[in-house]
Amino acid sequence: MKLEDNQPMNIKSWSPEDRPREKLLLKGTTALSDAELIAILIGSGTAKLSAVDVAKKVLAHVENNLDSLARLSVKDLMKAKGIGEAKAITIVAALELGRRRKEVSSEEKPKIENSKMVFDLIKGDLMDLTHEEFWVLLLNRNNRVIKKKKISEGGVSGTVADPKIIFKYALEELASGVIVAHNHPSRNLEPSDRDLHLTKKLKEAGEALEINLLDHLIIGGQSYFSFADEGLI
Numbered sequence: 001m002k003l004e005d006n007q008p009m010n011i012k013s014w015s016p017e018d019r020p021r022e023k024l025l026l027k028g029t030t031a032l033s034d035a036e037l038i039a040i041l042i043g044s045g046t047a048k049l050s051a052v053d054v055a056k057k058v059l060a061h062v063e064n065n066l067d068s069l070a071r072l073s074v075k076d077l078m079k080a081k082g083i084g085e086a087k088a089i090t091i092v093a094a095l096e097l098g099r100r101r102k103e104v105s106s107e108e109k110p111k112i113e114n115s116k117m118v119f120d121l122i123k124g125d126l127m128d129l130t131h132e133e134f135w136v137l138l139l140n141r142n143n144r145v146i147k148k149k150k151i152s153e154g155g156v157s158g159t160v161a162d163p164k165i166i167f168k169y170a171l172e173e174l175a176s177g178v179i180v181a182h183n184h185p186s187r188n189l190e191p192s193d194r195d196l197h198l199t200k201k202l203k204e205a206g207e208a209l210e211i212n213l214l215d216h217l218i219i220g221g222q223s224y225f226s227f228a229d230e231g232l233i
Helices: 020-027 034-042 051-061 085-100 115-126 163-172 193-209
Strands: 133-139 145-153 177-183 212-220 223-226
Touching: 020 034, 034 051, 034 085, 085 115, 115 133, 115 145, 115 177, 115 212, 115 223, 133 163, 145 163, 163 177, 163 193, 177 193, 193 212
Parallel strands: 177 212
Antiparallel strands: 133 145, 133 177, 212 223
16 A cells, blocks of 8 residues: 555644654754654645655655755655645755855854865855856955855856956955865766866966965865865865
């Protein structure tokens, strides 16, 4: 028998500590499973499935991987039984808020000391995209971030990054150093010939302006490639 044919108890008939909303109030967010948190977002299930059951089916579609879930579009989510447009939009919006959450204090600009710090600062902007984007971090003499800015947006296989635009921003902010980053939607971290050529051009342009290119990161999901760590800068 298919799961859809079963008749689960309505959530209202569950004990209070087992209902997602009541459980959150009683025990806090950490006590809830991923499915229970998504159930709170979607609010209701179907005639035959509770909200938790619907959420479990959504997660099963991505093998219970929240990173993969964050890459789904509204239309992708609507393919799951029990997920209409409004519920799909709610899930997408919640995941976007999670990406935007900042771990760094807004009062003090973070000081970059290694590639992992760059990755932690930029991954929320790049790791879930299905197209390529190119970003730059502008740094002062103490390697503290002055500004983070998107330079360009392209398609699945590439985007154009103009060194003139990158260093225009750097000059405007009186930056002493820049770190650039772009994503590979395929999650293949191997730098292309174009990536290598662009990095060389940026390094040479920076030297002429006395603005150091400190690193170039390629982001692929939860992983990254650092040109500086690999001795390519």
